[in-house]
Amino acid sequence: MNETMVCAVGNVATQPVYRELAAGPSARFRLAVTARYWDREKSAWTDGHTNFFTVWANRQLATNTVASLSVGDPVIVQGRLKVRTETREGQQGWTSADIDAVAIGHDIARGTSAFRRSGRPEPAAAADATAQPEPRWETPAPAVDAGATEDRPRREPVAVT
Numbered sequence: 001m002n003e004t005m006v007c008a009v010g011n012v013a014t015q016p017v018y019r020e021l022a023a024g025p026s027a028r029f030r031l032a033v034t035a036r037y038w039d040r041e042k043s044a045w046t047d048g049h050t051n052f053f054t055v056w057a058n059r060q061l062a063t064n065t066v067a068s069l070s071v072g073d074p075v076i077v078q079g080r081l082k083v084r085t086e087t088r089e090g091q092q093g094w095t096s097a098d099i100d101a102v103a104i105g106h107d108i109a110r111g112t113s114a115f116r117r118s119g120r121p122e123p124a125a126a127a128d129a130t131a132q133p134e135p136r137w138e139t140p141a142p143a144v145d146a147g148a149t150e151d152r153p154r155r156e157p158v159a160v161t
Contacts, residue, residue, distance in 0.1 A: 004081040006099060008033050008053060009107060012073045016057075018066040027062035029069065031055050031077055031099070054098045055079070064118055065104055074107040 010033035018027045035048035055077050057065045069075065079101040088094045106113035 005078070005102075006081045007076065007078045008099060009076050010034065010053075010074075012069050012071055012075055013052065015071055016066045016069050018062065024059045025062040027057045027065045029055055029065070031075070051097070053077075054096065055101050055104070056098060057101045057104060060118065061101060061104065065101075067118075068106075069104070074110040076103075076105050076107050077101055078103045 008031060010031045013030040013032040016027050016029040018025065020026075031053045032050050033053065034050040036045050037048055038044075039046040077099055079099040082098040082100060083095065084098070085093060085095045
């Protein structure tokens with residue numbers, strides 16, 4: 001089935017809220033995405049319209065979202081866009097735009113971030129016994145240069161084991 005995937009760049013507008021549900025952890029927060037444009041008359045950047053999205057994160061993404069994000073953080077959110085129109089309190093035409101997040105990260109174009117890998121459950125002992133060694137991905141040694149000169153020394157082969 002086709003779904004609308006989006007990538008939104010903006011700022012965290014509300015503190016992420018965490019809930020433990022029957023289907024697993026869930027978190028949500030509001031994302032503010034403001035268009036900016038160059039105003040020639042003022043010779044300066046100017047803020048345009050701001051769109052707000054409710055971002056939903058599930059399972060491990062929910063846990064990491066709550067531990068990593070706070071109001072004002074610049075973030076990049078990738079996920080499925082869900083636009084709904086509902087009737088609330090007798091008024092029709094109430095529209096919301098939600099993003100069911102697949103990935104969320106700090107926008108390091110606007111600052112730095114220190115990544116810490118989250119804890120994972122220990123694999124079963126049986127899985128360790130059948131684990132294959134990781135393949136060696138090093139680049140093969142360059143060929144010996146037969147045309148070496150004093151200015152350009154001969155490259156010695158490097159043994160890859």
